[in-house]
Amino acid sequence: MKKVSPKPQNAGFPERLKELRIQKGFSQEELAALVGLHKNHIGRYERGDSQPTADKIRKLADVLSVSGDFLLGNTTEDQAKVQIGDRDLLNLFSEVEKLSTEDKEKVTDFLDAFLMKRKMKQMVGR
Template sequence: MLLFYLFLLYNLTYLPIFILFYMASFGEHLKELRSEKNISQSELADLIGMHSTHISRYERDLTQPTLEVIKKIAEALSVSTDALIYGSSDQQAKNKIKDTELLTMFNKVQSLEDKDISVIKSLISAYILKTDLQKNLNG
């Protein structure tokens, strides 16, 4: 598990690709984003010109919306279609990183300047190299 956390910190730019392996369903993303916006299924349905039963079926992954409907839902929720389909990187990281202290650090690192992020990546890379070398020497 430690390697997973180190991977997340070391490969900040590759996090979205790595997290795709742990991707939730479209319905889960829709429900989470809708709930975050405090919009009911009925309200969302009204915003996109559909009946609320369609929203319910999408959230339960019983049916999949067309691309046109996905665009309308994304607009109504003020999110990108990528966030709706794949979930945001923040959502995915929060779902997978149970260590809240590490998650807080990860979020703080993302807000640093690029040069500072590079320094942190270098430090983590050096530490990983050190531990790998120790493992190889010890056995």
């Protein structure tokens, strides 16, 4: 019987790093410069040939606007941060999360109405 080795704790890190780098529009060289590394290190991380230190994970996470846990695959909390690239919009949504349920419904109603009006204008060619 073939022995199955346990899944590494940071499985998916290389792919996640590359995906985030591309989503943010950074080349390997640009990301490396922002983190204080040589571009070859980013390539090694993305191939899974090397693992960054805790300090470098923190710096990578800061530059990519996610948590170190998300970068390592330990949480899904930052999924919205990856999908919402506009930092101002993300900050607004973070503030909306703090509102009462009633106020959240008002914001949702407003956004629904705004988007519906916009779609209607597009349909009539304005």
